Structures are given as C-alpha cells and as structure tokens.
Amino acid sequence: DTSRPLNFIERIVEDDLANHVVSEVKTRFPPEPNGYLHLGHAKSIWLNFGLAQRYGGQCNLRMDDTNPVKEDEEYVEAIQTDVQWLGYQWAGQVRYASDYFDQLHAWAVYLIQHGKAFVCDLSAEQMREYRGTLTEPGKNSPYRDRSVEENLALFAKMRAGEFADGACSLRAKIDMSSPNINLRDPVLYRIKHASHHQTGDKWCIYPSYDYAHGQSDAIEGITHSICTLEFEAHRPLYDWCIDNLPVPAKPHQYEFSRLNVNYTVTSKRKLKQLVDEKHVDGWDDPRMPTIAGMRRRGFTPQALRDFCEMAGVTKVDGVVDISMLEHALREDLNALAPRAMCVLHPLKVILTNYPEDQTETLVAPRHPQREDWGNRELHFCRELYIDQDDFRETTNKQYKRLVLGKRVRLRNAYVIEADEAIKDAKGQIIELRARVIADTVGKDPADGIKAKGVIHWVSAREHLDCEVRLYDRLFSDPAPDAGDKNFLDFMNPDSLKILHGCKAERSLAQATLNDRYQFEREGYFILDSRYSSADQPVFNRIIGLKDTWGK
Ligand code: ATP
C-alpha cells in the first residue's frame, strides 16, 4: 500500500535517496539458521524486502551463521522456503556470513597489526568481572598490552587449533571505561572446535555477531542495515569496526522495535523447546507462530504482509493484539475462499415425505461476490445430516435454528419442519424425522409460516467423510513469557480438537492442498498438508468466522 503515511525508516531511505547519500537501497534479512522463522521474523522480512521493492533496490538473504553449534542445514532450507512463501525473492544467491570468514579473519589480523585488537587469556568468568557494570567502569585486561608480534603469533595459534575452547579470545582494544559496555574491549573471535554446516572443519575460531555483522553488510554493499531495538547500544561498536577497517563501503545500522504479539511467544529458543519437548507436533504444528506453522494452518502470505503493515514500524516497544492478525486473515480469506458446507457434529435427518428413490441436484454459488466463479452442485435426497447444535427439542426465541414442530431453512435448499426426535436407550438424540415443505427452494413457504433461521446440511448418501481439526490459541495467557513466567505453565489445554466422522459436501473431494474454503457458518478451512490423504481427508480450521475469544 503506497497511500499510507511513510514509516520512519521509509523517510530515512527517501531522504538518503533524495540527498544522494545512497544511489540505491540495499537491505538484507539476516537470520541465524538455528531454528524456524516466526511471526517476528515475518515483520523483518516484510520490512527489508518491502523497502527494496518499494524503492527499486535489492534485498539479500544472508544466513548469519557465526555460531555452528546451534545451527543446521535443515534451518537454512526452511528459511528459504519461508521467505519465498511470504512472496519475496532475494537478490542473487543466498549469502552466508561464513562466505566471508577469510576476509573477516584478514581484517582481524589488520586490527591486530594496527594495535586495535589483542589476544586475551581471561576466562569468560574473569572477563565478566573485569567488564564492570552500568555504574562502574571496567578494568583493563592484564593481557591488553601484548605486543603486535605476540598477538599475531597467538592469533595464528588460535586459528591453527593449538588452544582448547575458551582458553583465549581475540578482543578489540577500545575503552574499558566507556559508559557503553559494548565498547569495553568486546570479543571479536572465540575458539570453538566445532564443525560448521557450511565450512566443515576449516575453522576452529568463529567471529562474534558484532564483529561479523557490520563487515558482512559492508562486503555486500548494504546501505540500510535494519535490526531490532536491542541492538541500539551495539551501534557504536558496529560503527567502530567500520571506521577502523579498510571496508569497501560504509553501511549504517537503524533500529526499530521488535514485533511482540499477545498470546504468543516469538523466541526461537522457546519455540524450539516446544518442539524438542513435544508439546507441539513439530515446528510446523498449525498452532505454532512459525511461518511454517501458519502456512500449514492455512494462513495466507497476503494476510501476514497486511498484518505487518498494520502493526507499523516504530521505535516504541509495544504488544500487538493477535486479533489484528486474525482480522487481516479473515479479510483475505473472505475475499478468496470458495464456499462449501461441512457438518462437524452430524445428526441424521430423515425427510419422511421425500420419496426414497428421488434425488435432486441443487446449485449454490461458489462465492457470493464472485459470479464469475460459477456454481457448485449439491446432492439432495431423503437422508441428510445437520449439525447436532442446530437442533433442539424446545428452546427460547433467541435460538434461530431447528426446533421440534418448527421450521428452518436448509442453506441453498428447502425449508423443513421437525416432527420427531428419535432417542437411544440413554436418551441421546440419534436421528430426526422431518418434512420438506414443498416448493421452497429460493422461496418462502406458500402457507406463510416462515423458517426461523438458516442452517447448513449435507446429503447422507453422497458426501465426503473427513476429519476436522479445530485450533485455538496455544497459550491461554496474554503474556505467557513475561517477567519470570514459565510459558509452559500457560499452554491452552484446548488448543487442538480433533473431530472424526465429519460430513462435507461432495464438491470438497476436489480440494487440493492449495485450496482454502469457507465452510458456511463454521469458518475457513484447508487440507492439512501432513495428515490429509485422498482416502482420509483432514481439514484444518484456519480461523473461525468471527472473533469469539473470551466471549
Ligand atoms: P529470536 O530471538 O527469536 O531467536 P533472533 O533475533 O535471534 O530471534 P535472528 O535469526 O537473529 O533471530 O533474526 C533475524 C532478523 O529478524 C534479525 O534482523 C532480527 O532483528 C529480526 N527479528 C527477530 N525477531 C523479531 C521480531 N520479533 N520483530 C521484528 N524483527 C525480528
């Protein structure tokens, strides 16, 4: 949408283009391949790729793969699938921070040669003690004054694998008394004897995020390096590296507030815990706020992009209401989803005055606003199913469905009147006897006694038997991981309901994994890409028709 007001990053970009600070916008989306992407990442993808699209620039996809221990090729692939599904394509090849390890290493040597980096033997714990606090300056490491020659020799040994993990590290020599803790001689390289998913066993030292990121941006010619607000205090270090190295370009970092959504956790670490401890059915469980989960659930990429846009880009931390996402989803689905009928809790109805051997083919529009989509055919006969919730023996005036002795309209079909409820030994209603009121397809009954409401139905002779999965929020608390709360304590026990023996109109036998439907009066549905088969279709409810949370 180009008519809305510009967000603050768009204004920066427009100014930079207008003032020839940059000739072209180049952004990047830099995930670490240590988990699947989630809703928060969708925001960053939308922002970075969206800027490049809007201003005719380019956006790179860069795997920020500096920590081999937690990373995996599975995630590298999932990230690409997710970005493309959201509707974006990166410029050229996928990039990897690890592509730059040789250059990053050469620049580390350059810093040592210029007296701006040193090998430090303090342990991680000692380093913490020396670092000081927000209110107290740090102390210089006793190894800070090693000579250039000694540092070069030690760094070469680090690289050659002569030291154990943690024995020493390479640190920038900046200022231990800086009020910004990130400038108190930050670590540039750590020893990690670990195989890397891209570089194998070539390296046993790995660059820190802070050291690798800005230099990777410079190598790729990124103009606007956008990250979340928690990196604001890292910007002086980002700039220090750029200013002190012979990099080919001078990128700038800009920060915006991360997307937080209520009833949701958006932290890869916590989502991974849900997967590893089997609280959910994998990263793509339809209840997960991962892009893979939302895709399997049936969310549309358009709805996610619209949501990111609605949530806006600011520097103020806040929590966005999940109903905003659900709203965007309903808007999109309402426009694109063909209509169908499916009975979730079937109750058999016998139409006693409808001949046993008669059948009719009724028609109904595929979409009420899309005449060009044409009609679907509905099989009508003496035996039907309606939903158990749509019949009561007696009730009050608010109940606009079928009641004994009263009439209801079957959607796209006849008006019927209920005569008798057949019960089993326990008193459960197992079947209903009713009558068709003649000549009422698209017309009111001639006797002037109108139907009280409209309900959906399916032929009991020709239909598709299916399973339906109803999802609800994974967490029942609006802030499941706030403060010291353990998010696992707030999982919604009713987040998944599996309904067997549902009855769908036969046109749904044609459904493919890409089709989303509105099941009239029930919500929006899609076949489940994991569990559905031609013999046993499984439909996921993407979302209900209305926001009923807490009602
Ligand atoms: P997590 O905390 O879930 O592990 P991360 O920030 O560590 O996320 P990265 O893979 O490093 O994950 O993130 C890639 C990009 O996505 C980064 O630029 C990061 O700032 C951005 N990002 C991650 N989470 C959010 C969020 N909630 N809102 C907006 N952007 C986000």
Ligand code: MG
């Ligand atoms: Mg990260």
Ligand code: MG
């Ligand atoms: Mg993180």
